[in-house]
Amino acid sequence: MxxxxxxxxxxxxxIGILLLFVFGNYAVLDIRKHQEVYQMRLLNTADADVNGVILHKENLSSLLSGDLSFxxxxxxxxxxxxxxxxxxxxxxxxxxxxxxxxxxxxxxxxxxxxxxxxxxxxxxxxxxxxxxxxxxxxxxxxxxxxxxxxxxxxxxxxxxxxxxxxxxxxxxxxxxxxxxxxxxxxxxxxxxxxxxxxxxxxxxxxxxxxxxxxxxxxxxxxxxxxxxFSILRVSHQVNHCTKCKKCVEICPEPQVLDLVGKRSGVVDAMACIKCGRCIEVCQDEALEFKILGGRNEY
Incomplete structure (x- = not known):
């Protein structure tokens, strides 16, 4: 694991974000339908149930609505x-x-x-x-x-x-x-x-x-x-590296790992997506996440 x-x-x-968008946007669209039903009925037990559905969907839609643009x-x-x-x-x-x-x-x-x-x-x-x-x-x-x-x-x-x-x-x-x-x-x-x-x-x-x-x-x-100029970076310790290059092979942006096997330091290239795959495959423990200015590594 x-x-x-x-x-x-x-x-x-x-996947969680996508599901929240699906449920949130569905709730926003469906609220209007239930509001129309509510307005067409007299206030009774059944209407109270409809009102409860509206409130539930409003709570659901408030988690995340819209799309990845806004x-x-x-x-x-x-x-x-x-x-x-x-x-x-x-x-x-x-x-x-x-x-x-x-x-x-x-x-x-x-x-x-x-x-x-x-x-x-x-x-x-x-x-x-x-x-x-x-x-x-x-x-x-x-x-x-x-x-x-x-x-x-x-x-x-x-x-x-x-x-x-x-x-x-x-x-x-x-x-x-x-x-x-x-x-x-x-x-x-x-x-x-x-x-x-x-x-x-x-x-x-x-x-x-x-x-x-x-x-x-x-x-x-x-x-x-x-x-x-972000503070979260991938850190490399050259004295731990055996130059197996597994990290370079798995990395979607391999050019950012130009320091591997050559020198210690942090990956400062803008192209690094910080996916962590290089860290996961490194059995030498030569790569870790590091917060610049701090001692925390993950």
């Missing part, structure tokens, strides 16, 4: 995905105070603990890409690479998305965003969400390892920038 502690935690959080936690705390918000600003849209507060909360949290932690623990697309990478290992396709992209390509996609948002006056990437499409699709019907999931899976499996998240996704790029 200890060897998969971070993996289990990630799956629990990812959501409310406990019905009061707004959360706004920064890149989606930035696109709307560049497009000339006027934003409510709640949206700005949501951006502040998200940037503060991920700026502190690590921007791309979002990619490993929250984003549902990670479930798809991890599945594709697992099959790659099982099929012996680790070296399969049908497309040559540079890691900085995702930052180009980020800038292009902002430019198109400015030109056309809409959130350009939000029109095709597979992350929000997947989270909305679970509630309102898959549609494009299912197609985007299939495309990403095939792309990562057959074309380029960790292709979408590692080379294309501008959301991951934006969270990487947000977490540039």
């Amino acid at each position: 200890r060897a998969y502690r971070f993996l289990f935690a990630r799956r629990l959080i990812q 959501a409310y936690v406990l019905g009061k705390i707004p959360l706004s995905e920064p890149f989606a918000t930035l696109q709307l600003v560049v497009a000339g849209g006027g934003l409510a105070l709640d949206v700005w507060l949501g951006v502040f909360v998200v940037v503060l949290f991920y700026g502190l603990v690590g921007g791309r932690l979002y990619c490993a623990y929250v984003c549902p697309v990670n479930l798809i890409t991890d599945c594709a990478n697992f099959l790659r290992r099982k099929l012996g396709w680790q070296g399969l690479k049908m497309l040559n992209l540079k890691r900085w390509f995702k930052y180009g996609v980020l800038l292009l998305s902002l430019l198109l948002s400015f030109v056309f006056g809409v959130g350009a990437f939000e029109m095709i965003n597979p992350v929000s499409s997947l989270s909305r699709g679970l509630v309102f019907g898959m549609g494009f969400g299912l197609l985007s999931v299939a495309m990403i899976f095939v792309f990562d499996l057959c074309v380029l390892k960790n292709g979408f998240c590692g080379y294309i996704c501008p959301i991951g790029a934006s969270f990487g920038l947000i977490g540039k």
Whole structure:
């Protein structure tokens, strides 16, 4: 169990968030239906039951409602995905105070603990890409690479998305965003969400390892920038390392582990998603999570 502690935690959080969105949004949509029924009846025992259903669903919907672009936690705390918000600003849209507060909360949290932690623990697309990478290992396709992209390509996609948002006056990437499409699709019907999931899976499996998240996704790029100076890092002790390279093989962003077997220190690359897989597979105990400025290791 200890060897998969971070993996289990990630799956629990990812699936839990999706389920909360499903139940929360369903409750919001269904409240109106029960309110209409309540208003059409006279107040009696049956009506009291209907009113109880309304109150129950309101409590359920207050846990988490919305989607991964904008959501409310406990019905009061707004959360706004920064890149989606930035696109709307560049497009000339006027934003409510709640949206700005949501951006502040998200940037503060991920700026502190690590921007791309979002990619490993929250984003549902990670479930798809991890599945594709697992099959790659099982099929012996680790070296399969049908497309040559540079890691900085995702930052180009980020800038292009902002430019198109400015030109056309809409959130350009939000029109095709597979992350929000997947989270909305679970509630309102898959549609494009299912197609985007299939495309990403095939792309990562057959074309380029960790292709979408590692080379294309501008959301991951934006969270990487947000977490540039975060305090949670992966720490490496070179005197414990036997240079087996298991950590590099399992890592979705292997370039961030360039210090492994060479020197002690912390992984400071923005691309690190802090998934913990390198720590889990390291039998030498050469890798650990570390809080900068403190002594805590996990």
